[in-house]
Amino acid sequence: MVRCAPILPGPNCLWSKLLLTKYWVPAESSDHYSAWQELDALVKQWIFSTLSDELLPRALDVKISARTAWEKVENIFLSNKGSRAAALEGEFCNLTLESCTSLDDYCQKLKDFDDRLNDVGVTVSESRLVLQLVRGFA
Structure with a gap:
């Protein structure tokens, strides 16, 4: 890395x-x-x-x-763009508020995943980002 x-x-x-x-x-x-x-x-x-x-x-x-x-x-x-995208997708989908130190940290990590996924050619829509944000509260 x-x-x-x-x-x-x-x-x-x-x-x-x-x-x-x-x-x-x-x-x-x-x-x-x-x-x-x-x-x-x-x-x-x-x-x-x-x-x-x-x-x-x-x-x-x-x-x-x-x-x-x-x-x-x-x-x-x-x-290794495809395998990197798949790994990032998995981490993005499994991110929860519980795994972060604060709400700010959780939101920043979601934004970081969005940026990193864009770097490997995967676009995360705003609605998907919001849905992941809400899902992570559970």
Whole structure:
């Protein structure tokens, strides 16, 4: 699992948009190439530092660019998208107020599940969210 959840690849992920749509590599003969190499190494280090010990070996490769590293991480997560969605659905459906410390905590966890499910392509309608909220009171 990723230590830094906000960087998870998803359709609304700012880093994903930046790395995959605004990526430019200057020519090696360019004056900007050494500065680009430093920035690329910094971003690559940041990507690798957010991965768990289990995922790091699957993505680690010092000879690739930050963009390629990001694509490797994205593919790791997208390859298990279906099973991740199923697991999240189960946790979402089994969440109850009793399992939380307060009503605020319960509502926040429901919202977090909604966000996480959206990240793997599952849309939770507002009516379903309300029904789960009420069901969790039982």
